[in-house]
Amino acid sequence: MSRELTLRVYSAIVMVIVVLAATWFGGLAFRILAGAIGLLVYYEWSSMTKLAERSMRGHAFGWLSLAAIVANMLFGAPDLTVPLFAGLALTAVLPALTGHWSWWQPGGIFYSGLSAIALSAIRGDDQLGLAAMIFVFAVVWSTDILAYFVGRAIGGPKLAPRISPGKTWSGAIGGTVAGVLGGTAVALSFFQSIDLWVPFLAFFLSVSGQIGDLFESFIKRRFGVKDSSHLIPGHGGVMDRVDALVFACFAAFFLAIGFSAVGMGAVDSLGAFFFGF
Template identity: 60%
Template structure:
């Protein structure tokens, strides 16, 4: 085994232990993981898009909003997270319009801030939140792993050759099918019943995960970088590892908000929505 592969394997084991332990514990430990992810995502985003070079003041404002959102998720009022993020994004958009700043500023604030909020909201503070987070992990990880192996085995037409030349339609479909199987299996173990709704949610979240992967590939290709950073030995950056998970969490969180607005159930949780409860 090469030194680089050993480094990659060790990093993966350490990350898995930390994330799964925090997920199991819930509460402050998991909120801390969500907050750190959001802050590091903004660091990598601002580095890739060169915000600190082209818009120092705007980037400083972006840091302020992302850190405030992270601190609010850690110990503030959950109901203030989205208004705080929304206000920051709108203000950044005004900077862009009035002072001709970079549009990468408001999009980076939204991407990083919503990462923290959505991930924390799905886990919540109860047992159903734990199951929901494990469901997201099962869907995203099975999508990533099976898409890679099935794509390499079957090959075929490229999914998005201009963005990510290695991805194929066979891999994308195989990853989605495996995600539906994995998500349904986990739901069946937890609730002792097969749910068409949960299978459908697994499909939607798998597609969202792959869109997130393509989105990050587009950003990196746009700015000519290979990895989002070198924060994780052997793996690149945080965005490289959580791009699919973040978009899957976005989808689950935003669908829950839309459902709550449509049904007037303002106290609806993401976990309950995922499992059709």
């Protein structure tokens, strides 16, 4: 086994242990993991898009914003996290409108801040949150794995050749089917019966995750980088590993808010939304 492959395997084992342990314990342990992901994603986003070179003030504001969001998420009032996040992201939009800051600045605050918030909101503190988080993992990981193998086995027309030349429609379809089956299997392992809503949710999250993968590929191609960073030995950066996951979480987060807003069900927790809608 080559040194690079050895590093990749060991890094993967460590990541899986850390993520699953934090997911199992939930609460503060998972919020720390989610906050760390948000901060590291902002670091990689700002490095790729060269935010410090564009505006040191904007870059400093971005770090202060992420620090405030994560600190409130960990130790502050949970109900204030989303308003704080929205206020800071909108504040960064104003200098971007006047041309003083790059639009990548508010984009970075939005993407990284929402990554931490959405992950934390889905896991929550209860058993439904645990089921919901494992459900999302199953959908995203099943989609990623089968999309790769089906795409290599069948090939065919490219999904988005200008953004990610290796991805095919056959892989995307195969990954989506696997995501629906994987998510449904996990849901049935937690509950004796599930509503038809659950496979449709798995489908939506699977497609959203693949869009997230393409979105990060677009950013890397736009700025001419191969990996978002080299923080994870053998795997590249944090964004390279969580791009599909955080987009799936974004989708679930906004879907729950949307249904709640139109009165189609109160969202006491995203876990309850997933399986009690």
